[in-house]
Amino acid sequence: MDRIPILKFGNALLVTIQVDMHDRLATALEEDLTSKIVEYGAKGVLIDISALEIVDSFIGRMLDNIAAVSRILDADTVVVGMRPAVAITLVELGLSLTGVKTALNVERGMALIHARLKTSDSEDDDAED
Amino acid sequence: MAANVGTVAELVGSSEQLILPEWIDLQKKAGSLNTGRITENELVSQSREFLHLLRDGLAKGGSDASNPAYGPAKQLLADVSRSRALQGFSPSETATFVFSLKQPLFNTLNRNSTLSPAQAAELTWSVTLLLDELGLFTLEVFQKSREEVIVRQQREIAELSTPVVKLWDGILALPLIGTLDSQRTQVVMENLLQTIVDSEAAIAIIDITGVPTVDTLTAQHLLKTVAAARLMGADCIVSGIRPQIAQTMVHLGVELNVVSKATLADALAVALERTGRAVTKQKRQAASEQTKTPAEKGQ
Numbered sequence: 208m209d210r211i212p213i214l215k216f217g218n219a220l221l222v223t224i225q226v227d228m229h230d231r232l233a234t235a236l237e238e239d240l241t242s243k244i245v246e247y248g249a250k251g252v253l254i255d256i257s258a259l260e261i262v263d264s265f266i267g268r269m270l271d272n273i274a275a276v277s278r279i280l281d282a283d284t285v286v287v288g289m290r291p292a293v294a295i296t297l298v299e300l301g302l303s304l305t306g307v308k309t310a311l312n313v314e315r316g317m318a319l320i321h322a323r324l325k326t327s328d329s330e331d332d333d334a335e336d
Numbered sequence: 337m338a339a340n341v342g343t344v345a346e347l348v349g350s351s352e353q354l355i356l357p358e359w360i361d362l363q364k365k366a367g368s369l370n371t372g373r374i375t376e377n378e379l380v381s382q383s384r385e386f387l388h389l390l391r392d393g394l395a396k397g398g399s400d401a402s403n404p405a406y407g408p409a410k411q412l413l414a415d416v417s418r419s420r421a422l423q424g425f426s427p428s429e430t431a432t433f434v435f436s437l438k439q440p441l442f443n444t445l446n447r448n449s450t451l452s453p454a455q456a457a458e459l460t461w462s463v464t465l466l467l468d469e470l471g472l473f474t475l476e477v478f479q480k481s482r483e484e485v486i487v488r489q490q491r492e493i494a495e496l497s498t499p500v501v502k503l504w505d506g507i508l509a510l511p512l513i514g515t516l517d518s519q520r521t522q523v524v525m526e527n528l529l530q531t532i533v534d535s536e537a538a539i540a541i542i543d544i545t546g547v548p549t550v551d552t553l554t555a556q557h558l559l560k561t562v563a564a565a566r567l568m569g570a571d572c573i574v575s576g577i578r579p580q581i582a583q584t585m586v587h588l589g590v591e592l593n594v595v596s597k598a599t600l601a602d603a604l605a606v607a608l609e610r611t612g613r614a615v616t617k618q619k620r621q622a623a624s625e626q627t628k629t630p631a632e633k634g635q
Contacts, residue, residue: 287569291529294567295522303563310569311536 211236213243219251219320220244220282221313225258233269240273244280250327251320252277255313257288267302274307283308283323287316344445344459345394351444352387358440359383366432373423382433386412390437399462401469413470414477421481430478434471438464498524500531507607508537508570509600513546521557525564532570539607540565543600545576555590562594571595571610575603 209232214221220243222236240252252273259266274284285308289297297304310316348355360383363369369376389409397405413434420430441463445456498520501509510528514520528540542561547554562572574596577585585592597603608615 286567289567289569291526291533291564291568294529294564295525297567298560298564304567309567311532311538312569315538315569 210239213239215243215247215249216253216317218249218324219253219317220247220249221253221255223255223258227261228259228266228269230265233266237269237273237276241276241280244277244282249282250324252282252284253313253316253320254284254286255288255316256286256293257290257312259293260290262293262296264300264302267297267300267304270307271302271304274304278306283320285310285316285319287311287313341394341399341459341462343451344441344463345391347444347448348387348391348394348441351447352384352391355437355440355444356380356384356387358443359387359437362436362439363432366429366436368429368432371425373420373425382412382416386416386433387437394466399466401466401473406470409470410473413474417474417477418481421478422485425478427475427478431471431475434467434474438467441467494520494523498527500527502531502535502537503541503604504608504611504613506536506538506611507541507604508532508535508539509541509543509604511543511546511600515549516547516554516557518553518557521561525561528561529564529568532565532568537570539571539573539610541573541575541600541603541607543576543603544574544581545578545600547581550577550581550585550590552588552590555585555592558592559594573597573603573606575600 209226211222211224211226211232214223220240222240224236226232243249244252254270254273270284270286277284284306286304287310289309308319310319360380363379363383364376368374368379386409389412393403393406393409395405397403401410416433417430420433442460445451445459445463448456451459493514497513499511501511503509508528508531510524512524516524531537532540542558544550544558550558558574562574565572572594574592574594576599577596595606597606605615
């Protein structure tokens, strides 16, 4: 079965969705991602959906689920590169993904995750002091 | 019966030279030319053509206006009606074109000595019915053309009134003017999101100074736009909520769970701050220099 590759990128995981998502692929991604977060101790998850043209409520819910699971495992989820049509569809479906952070492109998404890592680092430093 | 109507067709053919001037006179009296929107030549040629087509229709299709033989006549009426609707004729002026033909036709029937009074009355009745039907058809086409004009204008207004303006690098403004219905929201949303992608903007300011009323539906549309922009990775600020509107919104229990500022200027200040910029007054370099120009500092 096809699987979506998950790349380790420093403290973060990078997922680029290049194919049309079907439900089984989405479930597999959710499982893989969860185990990878634990395995690498990732602090951030970046999901690039700039190539995704079609979304349905299931994929929308999957994004929300991934965000919720990562939050429990102490990792931030950033969804980047959403297309206008996809954004409108999700809003019309009533899924505004309130638990997910968003950014325009991978670069800005990474900046978001790094900003978060930096603040948490400094908090750790403060705690040590 | 059909043979009788055929007689009318023959009469129209043979006494065209009498009917046409009388008809055109009547149309002139009704004021068709007064407004100067069409010339006399146009009126004469339209009238002549319609008379010919009506004769053909009478000869082949009897007195039933839904008969396909009246197709060309109706086509002409539709064209005339449509062009008059666009030229700004009133409905009654347009309908007069057909209805004023009644009198010349009846006169022709009366002048004809071969018809008995009973026959003449019967023919008059069928011609009346036929012309009434054609007149109503004219009005229907007129109405339809006017509606087309309205729809086209609505579309143009929707497109014209939703510009997305770039205020600064990465800061967009969307000045909304007029009421926000679902159709316009769609256009606004698509415009805004596409511009966010094109200009890689991080902040969008939605200015609703020009929106006359904000009810629950409008608020919902605004929130949808904000949510869609957030999904694209851009933050939204709503500005320009007028005092009365703010009061109404609170009374209605409408909640906009977004950052809102009183004026576009305030919103821009916040946007600049968030993107790590600040606007400061320039210190006066020399006594002679009177003008103060804001300068971009930082970043």
